[in-house]
Amino acid sequence: MSKTFAISIIETLRQQGFQAYMVGGCVRDLLLKREPADYDIATSATPAQVMEIFPDTYAVGAQFGVVLVPLPEGQRTSGGENILQKGHAVEVATFRSDLGYSDGRRPDEVRFSQDPREDVARRDFTINGMLLDPVSGALLDFVGGRKDLDAGIIRTIGDPERRFAEDKLRMLRAVRFAARFAYAIEAETLAAIQHLAPEIQVVSRERVRDELTKMLTEGHGRRAFLLLDESGLLQHVLPEISAMKGVQQPPEFHPEGDVFAHTLLLLENLPHPCSPALAWGALLHDVGKPATFRVAPDRIRFDDHVDVGVKIAEEICSRLRFSSSDAERVLALVDNHMRFGHVTRMKESTLKRFLRLPGFDEHLELHRADSLASHGHLSTYELLRKKLVEIPPEKMRPEALVTGDDLISAGYPPGPRFREILEAVEDAQLEGRLASRAAALEFVGHEFPL
Secondary structure, eight states, X not given: XXXXXXXXXXXXXXXXXXXXXEETHXXXXXXXXXXXXOOEEEESSOHHHHHHHOSXXXXXXXXXXXXXXXXXXXXXXXXXXXXXXXXXXXXXXXXXXXXXXXXXXXXSEEEXXXXXXXXXXXXSBGGGOOEEOTTTOOEEXXXXXXXXXXXXXXXXXXXXXXXXXXXXXXXXXXXXXXXXXXXXXXXXXXXXXXXXXXXXXXXXXXXXXXXXXHHHXXXXXXXXXXXXXXXXXXXXXXXXXXXXXXXXXXXXTOTTOSHHXXXXXXXXXXXXXXXXXXXXXXXXXXXXHHHHEEEOSXXXXXXXXXXXXXXXXHHHHHHTTOOHHHHHXXXXXXXXXXXXXXXXXXXXXXXXXXXXXXXXXXHHHHHHHHHHTTTOOOHHHHHHHHHHHHSOHHHHSOOOSSOHHHHHHTTOOSSTHHHHHHHHHHHHHHTTSOOSHHHHHHHHHHHSOX
């Protein structure tokens, strides 16, 4: 996002006689010497006035005073054809005060204002409530945001229960910001979250999912989930993860502790940046363990925890409105994470099929993090990385020696048996026992006589 472009908007608004400042997260990030993902502007100009000054705009929330001013086409990043996407436009919002939040998300009514103090007073946290004049460098801080930023504190602006009652999602945002910046949640703010935690249920599943995904992929997942637990939110947004607490594991395999401790350590070992699918797969990989825990004569066991885990993960993905493609990737990670323990005993054909799983790099990365969060051994991880380099693509996915048409020509009637025959041929081919079509047809005739 171009800071220069945002400044040019502010200068243009001021030339027209309006107040205008950078506001919110971009000010916070600039003070922290971080590169803002996007820039927001607060102004005394109404949406109609903003749109008159900048004709190429989008009134995405004009009733709330929000207008998007897109970056010039030449300044947009790859994939920036959709200007509504974050980072491809500057959000220009009119100073306002909000009146009533009956749905716990949006104000029932907004009143436009000429006073930036009124605008700041309705925002969420002090560290997000500062205004910056980028021309003079002057900071307008009516809420003590700079002090809290320096002290490492997440604090609501004004009464915390009122702020959270206005938009319940702010409770999750408090946790995410505290995790991202390694800040503490101020005592009254945390107490309000703990009191109102059950009300997170009124927030749409999609908004909850997106906030949790950010926690999981910003590189501070372990701290985020510890705070979710401390705040009381975890049992309401993901009770299946809360259920992991206290579920012991065999210490010879998991010296790190219970399933919850293991899962949070795994999150800490994920790469950053990390795909949402890998992050959710990591979070849910052992979600079937609480339901399958038993103490056998030899040790603690979790029989069929993978199958049970896939079903639970499927329920979670459905509840949080994952797309079918994203859910499929997450479920595949849960379903295959225990197969790594069998790698050294796999036939060559089984190993090659395993290596060519869609998105195998994510499966391998989950195994690496899983290993580091338990026994710490990476021998299987290193072996598979070596195999991926050593086995050429034509050996991993060889061209079929025999097809269904070949089987029909040889007199085999079409039916379920075709799949068994073709898989047997491919197994032999992957193991290096068949190298030609003639040899493959001879193999079929011998192993699967008509």
